[in-house]
Amino acid sequence: xxxxxxxxxxxxxxxxxxxxxxxxxxxxxxxxxxxxxxxxxxxxxxxxxxxxxxxxxxxxxxxxxxxxxxxxxxxxxxxxxxxxxxxxxxxxxxxxxxxxxxxxxxxxxxxxxxxxxxxxxxxxxxxxxxxxxxxxxxxxxxxxxxxxxxxxxxxxxxxxxxxxxxxxxxxxxxxxxxxxxxxxxxxxxxxxxxxxxxxxxxxxxxxxxxxxxxxxxxxxxxxxxxxxxxxxxxxxxxxxxxxxxxxxxxxxxxxxxxxxxxxxxxxxxxxxxxxxxxxxxxxxxxxxxxxxxxxxxxxxxxxxxxxxxxxxxxxxxxxxxxxxxxxxxxxxxxxxxxxxxx
Amino acid sequence: xxxxxxxxxxxxxxxxxxxxxxxxxxxxxxxxxxxxxxxxxxxxxxxxxxxxxxxxxxxxxxxxxxxxxxxxxxxxxxxxxxxxxxxxxxxxxxxxxxxxxxxxxxxxxxxxxxxxxxxxxxxxxxxxxxxxxxxxxxxxxxxxxxxxxxxxxxxxxxxxxxxxxxxxxxxxxxxxxxxxxxxxxxxxxxxxxxxxxxxxxxxxxxxxxxxxxxxxxxxxxxxxxxxxxxxxxxxxxxxxxxxxxxxxxxxxxxxxxxxxxxxxxxxxxxxxxxxxxxxxxx
Numbered sequence: 373x374x375x376x377x378x379x380x381x382x383x384x385x386x387x388x389x390x391x392x393x394x395x396x397x398x399x400x401x402x403x404x405x406x407x408x409x410x411x412x413x414x415x416x417x418x419x420x421x422x423x424x425x426x427x428x429x430x431x432x433x434x435x436x437x438x439x440x441x442x443x444x445x446x447x448x449x450x451x452x453x454x455x456x457x458x459x460x461x462x463x464x465x466x467x468x469x470x471x472x473x474x475x476x477x478x479x480x481x482x483x484x485x486x487x488x489x490x491x492x493x494x495x496x497x498x499x500x501x502x503x504x505x506x507x508x509x510x511x512x513x514x515x516x517x518x519x520x521x522x523x524x525x526x527x528x529x530x531x532x533x534x535x536x537x538x539x540x541x542x543x544x545x546x547x548x549x550x551x552x553x554x555x556x557x558x559x560x561x562x563x564x565x566x567x568x569x570x571x572x573x574x575x576x577x578x579x580x581x582x583x584x585x586x587x588x589x590x591x592x593x594x595x596x597x598x599x600x601x602x603x604x605x606x607x608x609x610x611x612x613x614x615x616x617x618x619x620x621x622x623x624x625x626x627x628x629x630x631x632x633x634x635x636x637x638x639x640x641x642x643x644x645x646x647x648x649x650x651x652x653x654x655x656x657x658x659x660x661x662x663x664x665x666x667x668x669x670x671x672x673x674x675x676x677x678x679x680x681x682x683x684x685x686x687x688x689x690x691x692x693x694x695x696x697x698x699x700x701x702x703x704x705x706x707x708x709x710x711x712x713x714x
Numbered sequence: 715x716x717x718x719x720x721x722x723x724x725x726x727x728x729x730x731x732x733x734x735x736x737x738x739x740x741x742x743x744x745x746x747x748x749x750x751x752x753x754x755x756x757x758x759x760x761x762x763x764x765x766x767x768x769x770x771x772x773x774x775x776x777x778x779x780x781x782x783x784x785x786x787x788x789x790x791x792x793x794x795x796x797x798x799x800x801x802x803x804x805x806x807x808x809x810x811x812x813x814x815x816x817x818x819x820x821x822x823x824x825x826x827x828x829x830x831x832x833x834x835x836x837x838x839x840x841x842x843x844x845x846x847x848x849x850x851x852x853x854x855x856x857x858x859x860x861x862x863x864x865x866x867x868x869x870x871x872x873x874x875x876x877x878x879x880x881x882x883x884x885x886x887x888x889x890x891x892x893x894x895x896x897x898x899x900x901x902x903x904x905x906x907x908x909x910x911x912x913x914x915x916x917x918x919x920x921x922x923x924x925x926x927x928x929x930x931x932x933x934x935x936x937x938x939x940x941x942x943x944x945x946x947x948x949x950x951x952x953x954x955x956x957x958x959x960x961x962x963x964x965x966x967x968x969x970x971x972x973x974x975x976x977x978x979x980x981x982x983x984x985x986x987x988x989x990x991x992x993x994x995x996x
Contacts, residue, residue, distance in 0.1 A: 421900055422900075423896050423899075423900070442899070443896070443899045443900045444899050444900070444901075444902045444903060444904060446900075448900060449900065449901075450896070450897060450900040452893050452896075452897060454893060455893075456893035456894045456896070456897040457894070458894055458897075458898070458912060459894070459916065460915040460916065469898065469901055469903075469911075470901030470902055470903075473901060473902045473903045473907060474902050527897075530897075530901070531900075531901075533901075534901055534902060
């Protein structure tokens with residue numbers, strides 16, 4: 373296990389940011405800490421990095437207790453949401469920073485052969501890293517001359533330069549626009565397959581987590597809701613919060629389930645199907661979103677089906693339909709609300 | 715938005731009236747008096763005597779005048795050095811750390827700006843004068859005399875120009891935030907390395923700006939120095955004190971010459987400051 377977090381708690385005054393967090397993150401994996409804003413996931417990441425201290429509990433990195441270590445001794449790479457690049461240094465200097473600090477701390481006089489060797493080694497390493505993040509041609513530019521995506525890649529290269537035992541990314545793509553975001557997360561996945569450094573990243577975007585991560589830790593209100601692979605989380609959510617956070621959810625009788633997991637029939641055939649009336653139909657590209665009023669249920673049911681399917685059923689406003697969960701649908705029982713009857 | 719732009723772009727009689735008023739105001743208050751000083755500096759001493767740059771330089775070469783400027787330079791230099799070191803230190807403390815009394819400290823830092831320099835001088839005399847001051851006895855026993863000597867004058871100058879560096883550096887420190895510093899620490903840099911390689915380059919221009927402002931302020935300091943200095947020629951007479959002494963002793967030409975040099979120094983400071991502003995923006 374690369375990172376072991378045991379019983380970590382953190383409060384800011386009355387606000388409980390983290391409450392008895394226990395999680396172990398295996399070596400070489402790409403893990404996502406997923407949850408809504410203010411849920412404590414960034415705090416957990418910063419505690420792992422040593423940028424914040426936990427009130428209780430311990431953090432172990434690569435088998436060594438790191439609870440009391442300052443960030444510079446933890447051998448972690450940290451990437452910030454807003455890049456935190458060193459604005460007054462060139463791209464190459466930014467990447468070289470950690471290497472220079474580690475090589476000699478700036479103390480050895482420049483004419484010693486050792487210093488020259490260090491310099492050559494650092495220059496070579498920087499060139500390799502810039503190659504890795506596709507920034508070679510920008511080596512001598514200042515960060516202000518780079519785009520947001522390039523700056524974030526620079527921040528990644530800088531963090532990777534010191535060969536950290538874990539790489540921690542705090543909402544790494546949060547400040548980028550949608551297209552760059554998507555490109556960069558594909559790229560992060562490929563990079564991770566190449567470099568294999570244990571990586572933890574914080575995100576509130578479930579799509580990002582599902583797409584990139586090997587394992588997802590869902591955190592909400594300072595507690596872990598579920599830990600598992602993207603498939604496990606999506607198919608077997610531990611509770612309605614996880615279910616609701618990972619995708620759209622609607623309620624059909626006592627069940628919470630995905631709108632696309634509802635079977636629509638125009639005649640009462642299936643046992644236990646619920647009758648209703650189509651109130652709204654919205655077409656978005658290839659899919660059809662229906663809002664169906666169901667007897668005895670206050671809130672309407674949301675159903676998503678393909679455009680072709682909807683056309684085959686000849687659905688229109690006011691059509692009577694019978695709804696039932698698809699076989700094999702992911703569903704979670706929810707506590708009965710007023711007015712639910714099956 | 716459109717409305718204000720319309721108002722701004724219209725050049726009616728009010729616009730011209732305001733312009734005339736501002737120009738007249740500046741002329742009466744600043745330009746004319748300064749012109750008088752300059753004119754008197756280069757005017758002939760008496761009817762038929764030589765005028766221009768020659769006599770001006772001659773007056774400045776008087777030993778008591780060179781002493782006075784030397785002393786002003788010494789006081790200003792040390793005051794600026796002290797204020798730069800403490801100013802950056804206090805700014806870091808105010809912005810980067812939370813501690814009880816932080817807001818009180820923040821207010822105290824501004825105090826020298828609002829208190830009259832004469833009061834500052836008086837306070838220093840009360841605290842440090844040999845024999846009767848709070849520390850006076852102990853300092854006298856140790857053979858250190860602050861009041862009436864250069865250290866006291868440096869203290870007075872430093873006190874008065876203390877907020878200038880801090881007020882420049884604090885907003886910049888707040889603006890740059892801690893992300894880059896935290897990133898550096900996660901890359902293995904210790905406190906000093908972070909300060910030296912990350913923080914200092916980011917606040918560089920603010921520090922330089924503050925230094926120039928404190929230098930200008932220190933060169934012109936009068937009230938506080940007046941109280942703590944013996945104020946006689948060759949004994950604690952700084953340039954500003956010299957101007958006052960000479961002026962009241964009917965040696966006006968020398969006073970004008972010294973005043974002109976001080977004006978020149980502040981104009982130079984203003985030029986440097988505006989150049990820095992430009993540099994900082996680019």
